[in-house]
Amino acid sequence: MTSDSRLVPIALPDTRARRVVERLLEGSGVTLNGDAPQDIRVYHPDFFARILHQGTLGLGEAYMDGWWDCERIDRMACRLLQHGLGEHAQTPSERLMYRLQAGFFNLQSRARAYIVGEAHYDLGNDLFERMLDATMCYSCGYWKRADSLHAAQRDKLELACRKLDLQPGMRVLDIGCGWGSLAEHAARHHGVEVTGITISREQAELARQRCRGLPVEIRLEDYRELQGRFDRIVSIGMFEHVGHRNYATYFQTVRRLLPEDGLFLLHTIGSNNSEISADPWINRYIFPNGVLPSAVHIARASENQLLMEDWQNFGADYDHTLMAWLANVDAHWHEIADRYNERTRRMFRYYLSVCAGAFRARNLQLWQVVFSRGRPGRYDAPR
Template sequence: MADIALRLTALAKELLGAPFPVRVRAWDGSESGPPDTPVLVVRHRRALRRLLWRPGELGLARAWVAGEIDVDGDLYAALELLAGFLWERGPDTDTAAVHPLLDPRMRTAARGLLQLGGALPPPAPPAEEVRRRTGPLHTKRRDKEAISHHYDVGNDFYELVLGPSMVYSCAYWDDAGTLEDAQRDKLDLVCRKLALAQGDRLLDVGCGWGSMAIHAAREHGAQVTGVTLSREQATYARKRIAEEGLTDRIEIRVQDYRDVMDGPYDAISSIGMAEHVGEVRYREYADKLLTLLRPGGRLLNHQIARRPEQDESAYEVDEFIDRYVFPDGELAPLGRTVTTLEAAGFEVRDVEAIREHYARTLRVWVANLEADWPRAVRLTSPGRARVWRLYMAACALAFERNRIGVNQILAVKTPPNGVSGVPLRARAWHG
């Protein structure tokens, strides 16, 4: 078992058909691989058993969350170097080239992993993992459980990551120098796209910790109803609203958007919420929001989008994200979202892509997490903190490399007379 790192890199080279792109440090202290790169630290042989029993991304994710593997050095650089091995696929790449552990050569790899990792039963998944669910997708009960998994992990933890703005969606980096300024500018941009005026009724779907509701009421005089499935978010939002003296203008409900019955509203904001809706419910989502708007009312749908597949039937939900981050979350291509909104009866008036803004936002969140790492671990768990660090860093790179995007879609419930109320001058809300 001497010089385990050398054996690991040799095994990886056999699988990849090329040298492993980062240096490896094994649990025996040995190192092997290219110098001057981040170091993949394999702290325990149990990580190899995870790969043996669950080859590919999920096995690696379980080892990461359990603390059995780590990166010494720049996490972004390590993910960039490992991207082709972990995630990237193109129209001319086959499964074996992208996921070499699924190649027939896995038989050889299995022998090597078995020899190094030991012939023991598969390790139990980390406690932070959501087990495989059964039954219909996106029922009200199942959605509530999924939202609780992601958002009810402690408001103090989210304060540490998100900063004072407490906005968990893409900021808008126009002239802003800080995250707080950029988040304020994003909220104000949404309000201006919705043309909010004094006394307008706004429904904020997926209201989070109340930041949009507070901004719309305080800066634009709106009467706001915010709905969330997270009790922790609702408690936090109500406290902030009371401190701002806005309880007469804002109501926060723990309520599924499908149960909102007190329309019509002048405007609806849905910021970073539609990713939870799912393909099977998206038309229902669009239909419901349309019925809640008055004629001429506006919807601002701020949503992450994935790139379309050449064969959409081949699309698979990311296992790490599904098991550890957003259970049952689904991303749709932008075109499908626009088509569904139009099919429901909306007139789509503007689409603004802000992909690069999210990459920058995520990098700031990761920096916040890393800067106060011991406290982040205390507030949640070592595994949960590791989940957030990996998923936010990987998402930052995904936005930068155009694997995913984020868009603000302005849609109007245009009345029969065709008067949309949208200004003739394109994007007047930008000034």
Template sequence: MAKQSVSAMENSERNDTNGRDTTRSDSSRVQTMLADLLALADVRINGLRPWDLHIRDPRAPGRILGFGNLGLGESYMAGWVDIPAVDQFIERVMRAHLDTNPAVGRSWSLIRHAIAARLLNRQSPVRAWAVGQRHYDLGNDFYRDMLDARMTYTCGYWATGVTTLDEAQEAKLDLICRKLDLQPGQRILDIGCGWGSFMRFAAERYGVSCVGVTISKEQAEYGRRLCAGLPVEFRLQDYRDLHESFDHIVSVGMFEHVGRKNYARYMDVARRCLKPDGLFLLHTITGDSSNSAPDPWIDKYIFPNGETPSFRQIAEATEGRFVIEDVHNFGTDYDRTLMAWHDNFTQAWPKYRSEYGDTFERMWRYYLLSCAGAFRSRQLNLLQCVLSPSGVRGGYRRPA
């Protein structure tokens, strides 16, 4: 997938760079324009600091200026640029808001992408399965080596005294259980259950039974083996097809795949499946704008049809459906989680080099490190929202 996409980029880059042809004599002028822009973020071209950008191909400046993060990510994948510390580069660029600078990303393909994200339902029941097939079905062994021991592919909770990724993920899972006040014998729904890390933890530690839905065949099959002998059920099912009653509902890292056209329907499903005295914990990445389009590089290479909601969009979707009892932001913990995943990926990569190839390696490094930088910049955050159908009598108290 990655090699074909980069090849297509090289073949088409002259046709859609906002009028810039970096193969001609004006390439130095375009590089100067890029240098002036990056200077606003204290980034230098071919500098000596870890966050500086190194140009290896003269086509890269025009591609970056014309396509923003899509052009930057593809240039990095193709080896047109190098950045010793991608996370530090992205943090500086985003803190300087260069991603929204009017001089960046004005190609017609990006404009079409932004319009489609606003007008079309890119997460329809038919299209919703694409991310499972292209991302989550990548390989269970690959994810097992990158993630923690429980294979938890969401932000860890680096509470006081937590020093390892395994500890951070268990702290997160336990925090969710305590926020829901789980009691033995209760039946819990996990929307977007992944490999079942939450369900396995909750069943083992809190004595509950769980039903999890996922759109990844690989996750469902592997999760069933991991949870063998526990009161845990995996279903390969779209969340919109749920029509059952549960004591509590949890959704960890799935709302980013729902899309703005479906937020209200998603909340309707959760509301109809939740008992009147139950709680719904929504754990999701959030962005700082309700009007921004999905990141085109992430959409093309990592999470097809994904979209990061804003808190405003979450709040609007709960109106008439839920009371927002608690909102907990620990987005900076995602930076640390992603860096831990990157360390694991780096250590395990020699096992996968022959299978996935060098372009995939650069793509995956850019994914993990650029996301870490985005969370470090605080333009992305991680929220846990506790919702109730009619309000907790006497008020909800977040556990210590």
């Protein structure tokens, strides 16, 4: 159970805000103070007014504050999205504010590149070590044949290496290397030299420890500062931080660093539409300044820069990955509870659960796209 069984839901106030919320929930399979795992149990009388005024930001913050609970937030989120409530999740003022900011400012400029690292990835290696598996992959696993999180992440890393056709002695660039997952795997099992870059100091420190003794260099560096030439380039779970104003620069950078016969693999969460937006709660508490690309964004930005060789979608696998991370958080939180408060625990539970529901509802996708500079011959992508 995710809630405190001692808490008793309040009697629902007879207010306009409550009636509006009930009308929105009609037909979704989610009820207020019901007994089903996906039902919302309300503990604060101002809950309804808060979410009507603040949308998803208010919903997430109210959960962090203990104003409501739900046994299975993932099921709740999936049902609400399938019911179409995602269209009403943000208030008009929230959508307008983000569009104005994104239109007039480069929210992912060089000067702002390290914000997400400091706000999220630097939160604490001890937390992420308990949430993730031994590979320290913080991206979608590949569950085609896997029966565990560790197997799914190992298979994802191997799939990327096979798609890149890694050969011993190659120089590989890992843009957004995280805690060194791909760098370690590629160097250890494929005999390549890897340069990994990240904008997180905590990630860089742990990645260097994990890759000690291997031909791996980890740098604290923004992708726009890169120089040199690499036989293969890979970017797993980083493109979500690039931002639409920088997509062209990103692909130009990859082209500049890639030789004529090189290959580039892009692994990214994708949006079903090309609207420039961000969930206000995720933007504030999890990934500041993040924005998800659409298929159109990727195709347009890479046009005249790189040739698309292969496109694979295994977004449904992110549901399994996120639920495995959630199970790890629940199982191991007591080990770090003295270093993180209850609000942080609820923040992570809400984040992982809601995202799992979004992938289950197929509102979000996970793409692996392979590019070249137009190398001769046929490219056959492994699956």
